[in-house]
Amino acid sequence: xxxxxxxxxxxxxxxxxxxxxxxxxxxxxxxxxxxxxxxxxxxxxxxxxxxxxxxxxxxxxxxxxxxxxxxxxxxxxxxxxxxxxxxxxxxxxxxxxxxxxxxxxxxxxxxxxxxxxxxxxxxxxxxxxxxxxxxxxxxxxxxxxxxxxxxxxxxxxxxxxxxxxxxxxxxxxxxxxxxxxxxxxxxxxxxxxxxxxxxxxxxxxxxxxxxxxxxxxxxxxxxxxxxxxxxxxxxxxxxxxxxxxxxxxxxxxxxxxxxxxxxxxxxxxxxxxxxxxxxxxxxxxxxxxxxxxxxxxxxxxxxxxxxxxxxxxxxxxxxxxxxxxxxxxxxxxxxxxxxxxxxxxxxxxxxxxxxxxxxxxxxxxxxxxxxxxxxxxxxxxxxxxxxxxxxxxxxxxxxxxxxxxxxxxxxxxxxxxxxxxxxxxxxxxxxxxxxxxxxxxxxxxxxxxxxxxxxxxxxxxxxxxxxxxxxxxxxxxxxxxxxxxxxxxxxxxxxxxxxxxxxxxxxxxxxxxxxx
Amino acid sequence: xxxxxxxxxxxxxxxxxxxxxxxxxxxxxxxxxxxxxxxxxxxxxxxxxxxxxxxxxxxxxxxxxxxxxxxxxxxxxxxxxxxxxxxxxxxxxxxxxxxxxxxxxxxxxxxxxxxxxxxxxxxxxxxxxxxxxxxxxxxxxxxxxxxxxxxxxxxxxxxxxxxxxxxxxxxxxxxxxxxxxxxxxxxxxxxxxxxxxxxxxxxxxxxxxxxxxxxxxxxxxxxxxxxxxxxxxxxxxxxxxxxxxxxxxxxxxxxxxxxxxxxxxxxxxxxxxxxxxxxxxxxxxxxxxxxxxxxxxxxxxxxxxxxxxxxxxxxxxxxxxxxxxxxxxxxxxxxxxxxxxxxxxxxxxxxxxxxxxxxxxxxxxxxxxxxxxxxxxxxxxxxxxxxxxxxxxxxxxxxxxxxxxxxxxxxxxxxxxxxxxxxxxxxxxxxxxxxxxxxxxxxxxxxxxxxxxxxxxxxxxxxxxxxxxxxxxxxxxxxx
Numbered sequence: 003x004x005x006x007x008x009x010x011x012x013x014x015x016x017x018x019x020x021x022x023x024x025x026x027x028x029x030x031x032x033x034x035x036x037x038x039x040x041x042x043x044x045x046x047x048x049x050x051x052x053x054x055x056x057x058x059x060x061x062x063x064x065x066x067x068x069x070x071x072x073x074x075x076x077x078x079x080x081x082x083x084x085x086x087x088x089x090x091x092x093x094x095x096x097x098x099x100x101x102x103x104x105x106x107x108x109x110x111x112x113x114x115x116x117x118x119x120x121x122x123x124x125x126x127x128x129x130x131x132x133x134x135x136x137x138x139x140x141x142x143x144x145x146x147x148x149x150x151x152x153x154x155x156x157x158x159x160x161x162x163x164x165x166x167x168x169x170x171x172x173x174x175x176x177x178x179x180x181x182x183x184x185x186x187x188x189x190x191x192x193x194x195x196x197x198x199x200x201x202x203x204x205x206x207x208x209x210x211x212x213x214x215x216x217x218x219x220x221x222x223x224x225x226x227x228x229x230x231x232x233x234x235x236x237x238x239x240x241x242x243x244x245x246x247x248x249x250x251x252x253x254x255x256x257x258x259x260x261x262x263x264x265x266x267x268x269x270x271x272x273x274x275x276x277x278x279x280x281x282x283x284x285x286x287x288x289x290x291x292x293x294x295x296x297x298x299x300x301x302x303x304x305x306x307x308x309x310x311x312x313x314x315x316x317x318x319x320x321x322x323x324x325x326x327x328x329x330x331x332x333x334x335x336x337x338x339x340x341x342x343x344x345x346x347x348x349x350x351x352x353x354x355x356x357x358x359x360x361x362x363x364x365x366x367x368x369x370x371x372x373x374x375x376x377x378x379x380x381x382x383x384x385x386x387x388x389x390x391x392x393x394x395x396x397x398x399x400x401x402x403x404x405x406x407x408x409x410x411x412x413x414x415x416x417x418x419x420x421x422x423x424x425x426x427x428x429x430x431x432x433x434x435x436x437x438x439x440x441x442x443x444x445x446x447x448x449x450x451x452x453x454x455x456x457x458x459x460x461x462x463x464x465x466x467x468x469x470x471x472x473x474x475x476x477x478x479x480x481x482x483x484x485x486x487x488x489x490x491x492x493x494x495x496x497x498x499x500x501x502x503x504x505x506x507x508x509x510x511x512x513x514x515x516x517x518x
Numbered sequence: 519x520x521x522x523x524x525x526x527x528x529x530x531x532x533x534x535x536x537x538x539x540x541x542x543x544x545x546x547x548x549x550x551x552x553x554x555x556x557x558x559x560x561x562x563x564x565x566x567x568x569x570x571x572x573x574x575x576x577x578x579x580x581x582x583x584x585x586x587x588x589x590x591x592x593x594x595x596x597x598x599x600x601x602x603x604x605x606x607x608x609x610x611x612x613x614x615x616x617x618x619x620x621x622x623x624x625x626x627x628x629x630x631x632x633x634x635x636x637x638x639x640x641x642x643x644x645x646x647x648x649x650x651x652x653x654x655x656x657x658x659x660x661x662x663x664x665x666x667x668x669x670x671x672x673x674x675x676x677x678x679x680x681x682x683x684x685x686x687x688x689x690x691x692x693x694x695x696x697x698x699x700x701x702x703x704x705x706x707x708x709x710x711x712x713x714x715x716x717x718x719x720x721x722x723x724x725x726x727x728x729x730x731x732x733x734x735x736x737x738x739x740x741x742x743x744x745x746x747x748x749x750x751x752x753x754x755x756x757x758x759x760x761x762x763x764x765x766x767x768x769x770x771x772x773x774x775x776x777x778x779x780x781x782x783x784x785x786x787x788x789x790x791x792x793x794x795x796x797x798x799x800x801x802x803x804x805x806x807x808x809x810x811x812x813x814x815x816x817x818x819x820x821x822x823x824x825x826x827x828x829x830x831x832x833x834x835x836x837x838x839x840x841x842x843x844x845x846x847x848x849x850x851x852x853x854x855x856x857x858x859x860x861x862x863x864x865x866x867x868x869x870x871x872x873x874x875x876x877x878x879x880x881x882x883x884x885x886x887x888x889x890x891x892x893x894x895x896x897x898x899x900x901x902x903x904x905x906x907x908x909x910x911x912x913x914x915x916x917x918x919x920x921x922x923x924x925x926x927x928x929x930x931x932x933x934x935x936x937x938x939x940x941x942x943x944x945x946x947x948x949x950x951x952x953x954x955x956x957x958x959x960x961x962x963x964x965x966x967x968x969x970x971x972x973x974x975x976x977x978x979x980x981x982x983x984x985x986x987x988x989x990x991x992x993x994x995x996x997x998x
Binding site: 408413414415419420423424426427430431436439442443446447449450453454457460461464465506507510511514 | 647670
């Protein structure tokens with residue numbers, strides 16, 4: 003294979019890497035805001051050095067190029083062949099990887115649009131460049147079926163995300179969030195690496211398919227169990243499943259909003275794709291069973307326990323939240339639990355249900371964070387009370403937010419409802435005797451609880467008209483519209499969520515066709 | 519043709535969002551009248567076989583998972599569509615005075631109506647469930663924004679109860695789906711589910727639906743919700759939404775799990791009878807007029823459940839007729855209590871109302887309330903009598919004891935109805951000058967006239983509906 007062929011097959015990643023460099027260069031040319039001056043300054047407006055005009059122009063240019071690069075990358079993914087392998091199986095190209103690369107790129111695209119209106123982020127070029135690097139990490143994750151490459155992807159994504167979490171240097175919570183995310187994340191990575199080394203020791207290979215074949219011969223051994231559990235812990239951290247979710251609330255709340263959106267969406271989608279591949283392809287033979295009264299040792303009872311814990315903890319703790327981002331974080335924990343149901347069920351059916359649900363969830367969450375970002379920009383905070391009376395000030399934002407919230411709650415005809423139906427039916431079908439009914443019933447109970455807190459958010463938006471006087475002028479500005487670009491992208495996201503709820507067929511068909 | 523009730527209603531709802539507020543009530547009226555007219559013509563057309571659940575639309579939806587956009591109609595569905603149309607038109611007429619965010623109000627209202635039409639016409643379990651859940655959350659907004667007394671509590675309680683019922687239904691539907699591998703109600707009606715599965719899946723599914731029908735002891739959302747809701751909300755809830763639960767229990771739970779139904783039918787009858795008597799007894803002690811009517815709804819829905827539990831043609835047909843009858847009567851009762859009385863006097867307390875001498879101030883309201891009370895008590899000549907006597911005849915064959923207890927319950931129903939009637943309109947006001955207020959508007963008269971006509975027409979000529987209901991009931995599996 004010549005280098006030209008290699009470049010062709012890796013062209014989406016290459017394009018994004020190139021875009022990241024270009025964006026970085028533009029950002030540098032546009033002028034950096036000195037850190038010391040900005041930190042001491044009270045507001046973001048007092049940037050010393052370059053005039054605000056050139057900085058603003060540069061940041062717009064950065065956003066434009068980042069979006070353009072991502073659009074080109076989608077085109078490049080579409081040009082890829084159906085099946086190919088790179089570097090002797092280190093990276094593979096299948097319909098599944100192509101589909102999820104496009105989804106990851108689309109999520110990054112919306113994140114870039116979201117970030118473009120965020121004035122509090124200085125050094126826009128750097129910020130966008132790091133988001134693009136994280137996107138490459140996600141694409142590597144999605145596109146590999148090999149443990150080492152997966153680890154590299156995890157680390158590339160993780161390191162980029164740690165940085166963009168701590169990016170808002172004027173906000174101490176951002177620093178706290180970054181530190182927490184980093185400490186938890188690196189510990190989890192260590193666990194994963196440890197687990198991977200056990201798996202490698204057992205099977206003598208790092209390729210998932212080969213591991214799957216090797217494990218068939220070996221029966222369940224303590225060493226293997228340690229390896230599997232360690233590996234799963236690392237992923238449980240990534241998807242924020244209880245009890246490895248402790249970083250999520252602080253990170254979601256403290257990080258700049260676009261970063262939080264990207265962590266909650268892109269990182270989650272890619273992690274679920276990889277987790278699914280690892281457990282279903284790599285650990286396939288030691289599936290075990292999580293059926294009631296008929297548990298068999300394996301990874302699926304482990305995931306079932308994680309799912310059950312996440313559903314219970316996430317939903318119950320979310321009830322008590324008064325900050326919308328924190329609420330979304332705990333609900334994310336619960337949703338990780340629901341999504342795991344498909345993997346517990348296993349098989350093609352379960353995996354495709356998981357993939358559908360996590361995709362829908364990611365788009366919904368980017369949208370919800372988009373609304374939060376606009377409200378935060380105008381009112382200075384994202385506590386629940388800042389959303390009061392949003393419906394009379396900006397019916398569009400209120401309408402979008404209600405679509406996102408009701409979809410998360412699983413209300414038809416929105417995508418979240420279909421996703422849940424698909425997921426739960428897959429879980430029930432997996433066991434001949436409805437053995438997973440306990441988990442499905444628990445998940446439904448969880449959705450019942452979740453409806454309460456989602457409705458509370460909507461209640462505040464649609465009903466509480468009286469807000470504190472000091473944020474009234476800001477709220478009026480919100481009524482006038484934020485930036486047109488962001489309103490359009492939020493409407494598009496809401497339309498996607500509605501569309502996937504009413505006509506889920508095409509995406510489901512594509513996912514099922516993409517699975518081997 | 520009848521499928522258009524769904525499309526017209528949802529189109530109306532979407533159009534409402536984009537038009538200025540002056541048009542909102544007219545659009546809503548036009549939409550609901552169109553739905554009512556379509557339902558009425560469907561009743562009299564004989565090109566569709568109403569004795570069986572006949573497919574009218576069938577389009578693949580998510581073919582990989584076996585979901586179809588599949589609508590069908592039979593005598594039961596067409597009856598329910600008709601009562602939905604009547605209740606919807608009168609609800610809009612009784613909401614003519616809504617000034618606070620009217621577009622949103624009528625949008626949510628039409629979503630409830632459209633979703634209900636969808637449930638009554640769905641022949642695909644997934645589709646049915648989509649419409650069923652679609653009815654739930656608009657009610658939250660209707661009550662929490664436009665409601666009165668303790669509205670946020672009532673709205674949340676009602677929504678969570680409904681969603682809890684929905685979750686049970688969800689489990690039941692999933693079990694049906696993964697066991698039979700199909701979602702088509704007509705195919706599933708041929709499928710033999712294992713008896714062991716039926717014995718536990720039936721109560722889950724039926725109870726899930728019955729929560730919405732106000733089965734005792736899961737009825738408590740109904741009175742609170744009715745009281746908190748705006749007039750339109752109570753009318754929709756009692757007139758349409760509670761019927762969804764009973765309809766689902768009949769169409770899905772009983773028809774798919776006949777053996778499970780056999781095992782559990784006596785328990786349903788027990789709960790139904792407790793509901794009839796208990797709710798009537800509670801209603802006797804209420805001071806708030808809307809609470810009285812709210813509990814009367816629970817009591818009347820108890821008749822529906824009793825009729826379903828009888829498992830014979832007479833009882834089940836009576837239950838469907840009672841759904842129709844209660845739909846129009848409850849709508850009228852709530853309209854009088856909420857719109858005609860409460861909007862003018864700002865009180866629903868029976869003791870306070872009794873000194874106002876409302877019968878002289880609002881003679882039309884008094885007339886309407888007398889008619890509604892008579893129908894509610896089961897006076898011959900009104901639809902309530904036709905329905906309840908049919909149910910009791912059916913119950914006599916299956917559960918004679920239940921008939922005796924229910925008979926006692928009916929005395930209680932008469933007692934609380936007469937008490938409410940006397941206290942609200944014919945109280946002993948000493949002062950000669952009666953309470954002065956604005957007269958009943960034309961819109962209110964139209965709305966009340968429509969439902970009064972419906973209850974009288976069916977009371978005098980129940981054959982009109984029974985001729986369509988009975989063959990459809992006979993085609994159901996659990997009777998064989």
